[in-house]
Every structure is written in C-alpha cells, then in structure tokens.
Amino acid sequence: xxxxxxxxxxxxxxxxxxxxxxxxxxxxxxxxxxxxxxxxxxxxxxxxxxxxxxxxxxxxxxxxxxxxxxxxxxxxxxxxxxxxxxxxxxxxxxxxxxxxxxxxxxxxxxxxxxxxxxxxxxxxxxxxxxxx
Amino acid sequence: xxxxxxxxxxxxxxxxxxxxxxxxxxxxxxxxxxxxxxxxxxxxxxxxxxxxxxxxxxxxxxxxxxxxxxxxxxxxxxxxxxxxxxxxxxxxxx
Numbered sequence: 200x201x202x203x204x205x206x207x208x209x210x211x212x213x214x215x216x217x218x219x220x221x222x223x224x225x226x227x228x229x230x231x232x233x234x235x236x237x238x239x240x241x242x243x244x245x246x247x248x249x250x251x252x253x254x255x256x257x258x259x260x261x262x263x264x265x266x267x268x269x270x271x272x273x274x275x276x277x278x279x280x281x282x283x284x285x286x287x288x289x290x291x292x293x294x295x296x297x298x299x300x301x302x303x304x305x306x307x308x309x310x311x312x313x314x315x316x317x318x319x320x321x322x323x324x325x326x327x328x329x330x331x
Numbered sequence: 332x333x334x335x336x337x338x339x340x341x342x343x344x345x346x347x348x349x350x351x352x353x354x355x356x357x358x359x360x361x362x363x364x365x366x367x368x369x370x371x372x373x374x375x376x377x378x379x380x381x382x383x384x385x386x387x388x389x390x391x392x393x394x395x396x397x398x399x400x401x402x403x404x405x406x407x408x409x410x411x412x413x414x415x416x417x418x419x420x421x422x423x424x425x
Contacts, residue, residue: 210384214336214337215339217377219343221347221377222346224370225350225374228367234360238366241366249377256380264389270392271392273396274392274395278399284407285403289369293362296414
C-alpha cells in the first residue's frame with residue numbers, strides 16, 4: 200500500500216463518518232416527538248457531520264493538490280459558531296409562539312422563569328417588546 | 332474505489348436531504364419546518380464539499396461559505412419573524 204492509497208483511505212474515513220452523522224441527524228429529525236428534541240438532533244449531529252466532511256475535503260486538497268484551503272477553514276469556523284446560535288434562536292421562537300412540548304416530557308423550567316419575569320400578560324399574549 | 336465511495340456518500344446525503352424534506356412538508360408547526368430547512372442548508376454544504384472532490388476542482392470552496400452565510404441569515408430572520416411578526420423593526424426611538 201503506497202502513501203497515496205493510505206491518505207485516500209484517511210480522506211474516505213473522514214467523509215464517510217461525516218455522511219453517517221448527517222444521515223443519523225436526519226433520522227432523528229423524523230423520529231423525535233416535538234420541536235425541542237428535533238432541534239437537538241438537527242443542530243448537534245449535523246454540525247459534527249459537516250465538520251467531518253469539510254475536514255476531509257481540506258485534507259484532500261492539502262495532500263493531493265498541495266495547497267491549504269483557507270476558505271474551508273473559514274467555513275468550518277463559521278458553521279461551528281453559527282449552527283448553535285441558529286438552533287437556539289429558532290427554539291426560543293418556538294417556545295414563545297407556544298409550540299407544545301411532547302406528552303412524554305416531565306419538566307418545564309422555562310415556564311416558571313417566564314412567569315416570574317412577568318413576560319406574558321393575563322390573557323397569554325406576549326407583551327410589547329422593550330425598545331432598545 | 333475512491334470515486335465509488337464518494338458516490339455512495341452523495342447517495343447518503345441525498346437520503347438525508349429527502350428525510351428533511353419530509354419534515355418540511357409534514358411538520359406540525361412552523362418551527363419544525365425552519366429547523367428542517369436549516370438542516371437542508373447544512374447538508375447542502377456537505378454535498379458541495381464532496382462534489383468539489385469528485386469534480387477535482389477548488390472552484391466550489393467559496394460557494395460553501397456563501398451557502399453557510401445564507402442559511403444562517405435565513406434561519407435567524409425566520410425565527411425573528413415567528414417571534415415578533417416582523418423581520419425589521421422600525422420603532423427604534425420610542
């Protein structure tokens with residue numbers, strides 16, 4: 200086995216691991232019961248999968264083409280930062296628009312915290328947002 | 332062998348995108364659909380990276396950054412729209 204073969208296999212292992220993580224996150228997106236668990240599946244494992252695939256691509260271009268791609272490293276950092284932020288924002292919007300939790304969930308700490316802060320009015324409609 | 336494995340990876344990613352598409356069509360709430368669309372964007376990044384290996388070019392690597400930025404902006408504007416009803420708030424000085 201030459202060095203060329205071995206580095207090809209390393210790239211294949213990276214990319215295959217990433218693709219399997221992406222597939223598992225999609226299966227979780229189908230099978231989980233409510234929005235919050237689905238966002239858990241979609242955000243974490245899809246980020247790890249796409250990071251594995253882009254690491255494999257950067258390794259391929261470094262080993263076989265001989266140039267280190269800074270755009271791929273930038274994309275890895277960008278996805279790593281923005282995917283949790285997007286997941287948090289959309290889950291927060293889901294809770295504030297009163298999407299129900301699944302029947303199996305046993306605890307809802309955020310409801311008590313929001314009622315203490317008096318975010319919701321008596322009829323349940325959200326108050327006007329504070330001007331910043 | 333290398334090319335066959337890359338095609339296999341592309342098939343896996345296409346299956347993942349199809350599963351997300353099922354959630355986009357069937358999602359009970361709007362937030363489900365936005366989460367699934369965000370996941371489709373992330374899978375498209377992966378598809379673009381594998382295609383750039385398969386076609387043996389580095390012209391697609393800046394497209395990866397572009398898709399990532401557009402997917403993130405779409406997600407945060409959708410979540411702001413769901414939460415407040417508007418995307419851009421105009422009442423700044425009140």
